[in-house]
Amino acid sequence: MPTYDEAWFASRATPGIRALKAYDPGHDVVAMRERTQWLVELGSNENPYGPSPQARAAVLDALHLMHRYPDPRGAALKVKLAETHGVAPSRILLGNGSHELLMQLAQVFAAPGDDVVYSQYGFAVFALATRAAGANARVAPALPDAAAMPLGHDVDTLLAAITPATKLVYVANPNNPTGTWLDRDSLRRLIDAAPREVIIVVDEAYAEMADVPDYASALTLAAHRGNVVVTRTFSKAYALAGLRCGYLIAAEGLVAVMERVRESFNVNSLALAACQAVLGDVEHLAWSRERNAEQRAALRAALQARGIPVLPSQTNFVLAHLGDATPAVEAALLDRGVILRPMGGYGLPTYSRIAVGTADENRLLLKALDEVRA
Secondary structure: OOOOOHHHHHHOOOHHHHOOOOOOOOOOHHHHHHHOOOOEEOOOOOOOOOOOHHHHHHHHHHHHHOOOOOOOOOHHHHHHHHHHHOOOHHHEEEEOHHHHHHHHHHHHHOOOOOEEEEEOOOOHHHHHHHHHOOOEEEEEOOOOOOOOOOOOOOHHHHHHHOOOOEEEEEEEOOOOOOOOOOOHHHHHHHHHHOOOOOEEEEEOOOHHHOOOOOOOOHHHHOOOOOOEEEEEEOOOOOOOHHHOOEEEEOOHHHHHHHOOOOOOOOOOHHHHHHHHHHHOOHHHHHHHHHHHHHHHHHHHHHHHHOOOOEOOOOOOEEEEEOHHHHHHHHHHHHHOOEEOEEOHHHOOOOEEEEEOOOHHHHHHHHHHHHHHHO
């Protein structure tokens, strides 16, 4: 009689799944909320200012249709996204967050024996997607600590990692968890130099928060390159993390093939309504971006004034080097209700990822940090 434990079921899973570890969401924040009066939640890169009021109104208006299935095609949202980005609706695919789309890209286009390229310290989902598909991961070394963009993507090593067996290249720009970014010329060089038969996936989850002149979206740099895919999300700048909606923009042919594996009704009706509403409130998005930029600069400066190195960032978080004391500092902050994101799983155990909070949240973080480092 077999023992029906995890090991037994894993032995019957596909090779890619057997080698896989589940996505690590960090601390159990939901449980912590239930037993703690207040928390400073800086571990998940959430937008602390909340979504446009128009999103709230749209959700309330959509509640009366909760007993009906959502639009399986998300047609109205696709039309709004098409207007926003200047593309045809047929080039857009919706997902249950961009996470789902990144996983499906590997499911569709990578198989055992194929190579998938991504950068060291790149977004964790790239590795998950590659392993789940049973493909070979080719990890391109990141830039060294002493580089102008420390721990950021290295275009030369990414290009060198591409082989005749490469099907996908994943690049997050700006990158999670480092906060770093490829400038316009570097991204263009990567896109132009990569073989045309390789699909280049540029994850732009934080694109709306980038405000430096040398940043450019792959949507503008690769408008006529059919092998370039851009993924985005409503979870970050638009502050709709709880509704789980993302999208990709790609060639019509790629979208048509991806539709074959898309789960039916994968975006719920409340998310569809809210996302359509926030796209219409450009003033709130601009206000939220400005607050994030202000607090990002202030937080980085405050940490550096305390002797803590902080990487450049064009996101809504910073990556701070706390050294060998990192686990102890994170634990002590957690005891005080301040949640950071440990980076050991990314191979960066001496760093902490700190989401940019409001002015009050950042003040509480710095106060607690001073206490535990005293």
